[in-house]
Amino acid sequence: DTGVSQNPRHKITKRGQNVTFRCDPISEHNRLYWYRQTLGQGPEFLTYFQNEAQLEKSRLLSDRFSAERPKGSFSTLEIQRTEQGDSAMYLCASSGGRGKMNTEAFFGQGTRLTVV
Amino acid sequence: GQSLEQPSEVTAVEGAIVQINCTYQTSGFYGLSWYQQHDGGAPTFLSYNGLDGLEETGRFSSFLSRSDSYGYLLLQELQMKDSASYFCAVVKTGANNLFFGTGTRLTVIP
Numbered sequence: 144d145t146g147v148s149q150n151p152r153h154k155i156t157k158r159g160q161n162v163t164f165r166c167d168p169i170s171e172h173n174r175l176y177w178y179r180q181t182l183g184q185g186p187e188f189l190t191y192f193q194n195e196a197q198l199e200k201s202r203l204l205s206d207r208f209s210a211e212r213p214k215g216s217f218s219t220l221e222i223q224r225t226e227q228g229d230s231a232m233y234l235c236a237s238s239g240g241r242g243k244m245n246t247e248a249f250f251g252q253g254t255r256l257t258v259v
Numbered sequence: 260g261q262s263l264e265q266p267s268e269v270t271a272v273e274g275a276i277v278q279i280n281c282t283y284q285t286s287g288f289y290g291l292s293w294y295q296q297h298d299g300g301a302p303t304f305l306s307y308n309g310l311d312g313l314e315e316t317g318r319f320s321s322f323l324s325r326s327d328s329y330g331y332l333l334l335q336e337l338q339m340k341d342s343a344s345y346f347c348a349v350v351k352t353g354a355n356n357l358f359f360g361t362g363t364r365l366t367v368i369p
Contacts, residue, residue, distance in 0.1 A: 176356075176357060178359070183362075183364075184361055184362070185346050185359040185360050185361045185362045186302065186346070186359045187359075188356070188357070188358055188359070191356050191357075198356075199356055234301065234302070236302075236357075238357075246290065246292065246307040246309070246350070247292075247304040247307065248292075248302075248304065248357055249304070250301035250302050250303070251301060252300075252301050253301060
């Protein structure tokens with residue numbers, strides 16, 4: 144297993160377009176997180192899955208954002224009608240496994256979104 | 260909700276010791292983690308404290324006091340490669356979710 148994989152690494156889109164990002168977590172991990180990070184800030188929590196169940200979603204997240212993890216493996220994050228304020232690095236992380244507590248999250252390299 | 264506070268910037272000399280503090284306010288606290296992030300890179304896990312006290316991992320140690328809602332990361336024998344941002348993160352009970360602070364940018368100077 145090569146770790147958490149995110150695609151694409153970079154995305155430039157025009158304002159108003161929809162974008163979708165994919166995250167492939169470490170295969171045995173049952174927990175998956177999405178974060179957004181802007182320059183000089185910490186990762187801001189967006190949403191969290193345990194297996195295929197979306198257990199928590201940030202109140203900061205507008206209805207334009209949606210995430211899925213249909214089979215409890217990979218996850219997608221979609222942003223509809225993108226705005227310039229959506230420009231950020233979108234990070235995915237996974238953790239857990241058999242009998243293992245959530246003490247270490249492994250991050251992907253992120254998808255950098257630029258909305259022009 | 261939750262909030263975590265860290266100093267925004269710290270500068271220290273190569274070979275020295277530096278302590279990065281973190282205070283938190285949250286419901287359902289389970290533990291405190293620390294992550295390192297180099298410019299352009301992804302956050303990487305450094306340590307976790309589930310119980311009060313000190314956890315040591317090589318040059319890095321982390322401390323937690325649940326009663327004070329306080330923790331710190333201690334970096335010893337600083338090296339230039341330790342220049343990075345350091346984040347404390349609260350692990351919450353139940354869902355075991357993970358919430359990050361705003362980070363401390365550490366600059367190590369010769």
